[in-house]
Amino acid sequence: MDNRTFRDAMGKFATGITIVTTDVAGETKGMTVNAFMSVSLEPKLIAVSIDKKASLYNVLQTNPTFGVSVLREEQKDVSMVFAKQKEEEPVPIIALHDVPVVEDALVNLACKTVDKVMAGDHMIIIGEVEDLLLRDGDPVLYFGGNYREIKSI
Template structure:
């Protein structure tokens, strides 16, 4: 199968949208990712997947820490910016949890230290041990077939 067919098949899986953040040299860095999952309750572990060409790869390797910010339905601009879809420079004001920059008003800010990592094809899988978190009410930003969306609650 070709790459386009594979990507199309993977796009059939609806996901939430996250921005991965870290702090390096007193500067906040972010990267949009929808490759995120919970791994374990005891210990509390999550997994993110970072491409070998992503600038964030070296930053996470160097800092050993990252935060997963689960975006709300009103935070599409954050996703687009940190995915490189918005080219002009934006100055976002971050919140801070355990000295890690996090996206303000995200549904969840999950702060992690690297527990382990595994190179898998053209990505590195980081398993993070959750060291702190903040949660908020709201509805998630979604991603399906290459498009952003929102969850619509249908009355039963």
């Protein structure tokens, strides 16, 4: 199978949208990531998968901490800014456990890196959740190459 067919197949799995953030010399850097999952309850571990070509790939190799923000449906534009699909505009950032995260996200996680695993052209970064914030709302979803919303039945 070719790469396009594989990408189309993987796009049939609906995901939430997260922003992975970290501190680089006192400045917040981030990227949109939909390859995110919970790994373990004890200890509390999550994983994000980062493409070798991603702008933060090298930074996340060395920074000991990172944040994950699960976006609310009203924050689709935030996803587009960090994915470089929209002109850069200020995104409100707060500190959680001294880690930058997107303000008012559905969930914010402050993580410390505990492992990294090479997997093809991606690095899977496993983080232990050191702190979190949880808010009410619905997530922005991604399916078939497009942003989606939850519709009540």
